[in-house]
Amino acid sequence: MAGVVGRLIRCWCRRAVAGRSRSALPSGHPALHPGCCSLKVPALQLHVSKTAMGASQKDFENAMNQVKLLKEDPGNEVKLKLYALYKQATEGPCNTPKPGVFDLINKAKWEAWNALGSLPKETARQNYVDLVSGLSSSSDSSSQAKPEADRKQAEYETVVMTSEDGITKIMLNRPAKKNALTEQMYQEIMLALEAASKDDSTITVLTGNGDYYSSGNDLTNFTNIPPEGVEAKAKNSAILLRNFVGSFIDFPKPLVAVVNGPAVGISVTVLGLFDLVYATDRATFHTPFSHLGQTPEGCSSYTFPKIMGPAKAAEMLIFGKKLTAGEAYAQGLVTEVFPDSTFQKEVWTRLKAYSKLPQNALRISKQIIRSQEKEKLHAVNAKESSILQERWLSSECMNAIMNFFSQKAKL
């Protein structure tokens, strides 16, 4: 059936462009040329009802013009999404009777529009602009480098970012160093999250390459002291930490951790800011802050007691107890544990199904939940970062790091 609807939608676009069925397209919505998929916004249709205009009138019109420049056909699902968002932005909630069961193409359009429910016009307009800008950037990048099975969205050195099936995957890519997080990696993860928040994917996944998810902060971060001295280093690291954790607090889409192996330190604490945490049964969860003369970060001083209760949180964050995947699941930090042999297959099958859910509903639901305590989380993040700034200057911390490098002590 989907194939039939797909063919009909392509046909609808062709007919609309040929002008044989102007009524198939609402006034103002761009039509699709067959093949090159350049979109024509016939001059007479450029008029968009007053209600669609407003603060982002320019963005909205630009987005409609941008759609004309797409080099690749964005696919029927995206076309229906563009159509639905356009109608919602210009006319508000779906206000027409549902077409008959055999009127497949109008029924598909009606359903796409109706699925947006009571999404405010401004949000629909913004989502339209966001979707088009995501399409334009991926259309540009795909014209530069031939994508493999996954569409590479950007070139980073320490992470690999790909997007397919409505899922943007950010993979930590320093397996030889257990995906320890260097300063460059923190920056690249933030850039990747920023790009993922704007692309056309529905959910975003963070995972690790190799046998580790991540061994947390790269302890060499503390060895390259700038000419301004250790105080400046500690201050800059606190700013980096606060910005890094802040990008998880503010991330607008459903965010999933696919924990492919052991996780240490900050890679564990920020899990409290994810929406789903799927782990292989090989994974362990270790926050050895006291061993390192440090203190909790990633908002864990607030999220962990909430998630697992104060006693279990203290055992992890203060006393450094390492949890197995089963224990992390029992304590609520992990959503589900999978056998390592079937982990990737089961998890990605599940995620691909989730990524087919209505994108706006997922995003808005995530934002309703996160908005309840976003301010609190930012306050906790600021507090944790300023305390760590002092801790990093302590002899306890410096001795612990020297011990690690002198191979006296591993976790």
Ligand SMILES: CCCC/C=C/CC(=O)SCCNC(=O)CCNC(=O)[C@H](O)C(C)(C)COP(=O)(O)OP(=O)(O)OC[C@H]1O[C@@H](n2cnc3c(N)ncnc32)[C@H](O)[C@@H]1OP(=O)(O)O
């Ligand atoms: C600016 C923001 C700051 C945010 C602060 C966050 C706090 C934290 O994240 S605290 C946690 C810090 N992480 C650690 O202390 C882990 C240290 N690593 C280890 O204890 C062990 O490497 C391991 C238990 C994770 C793994 O041991 P294993 O024997 O399996 O492998 P190794 O041979 O030790 O590791 C391979 C290779 O990778 C290097 N490496 C591993 N983890 C780190 C790390 N966190 N920092 C720097 N380097 C790391 C390790 O030295 C090895 O390198 P060589 O092959 O060159 O010897």
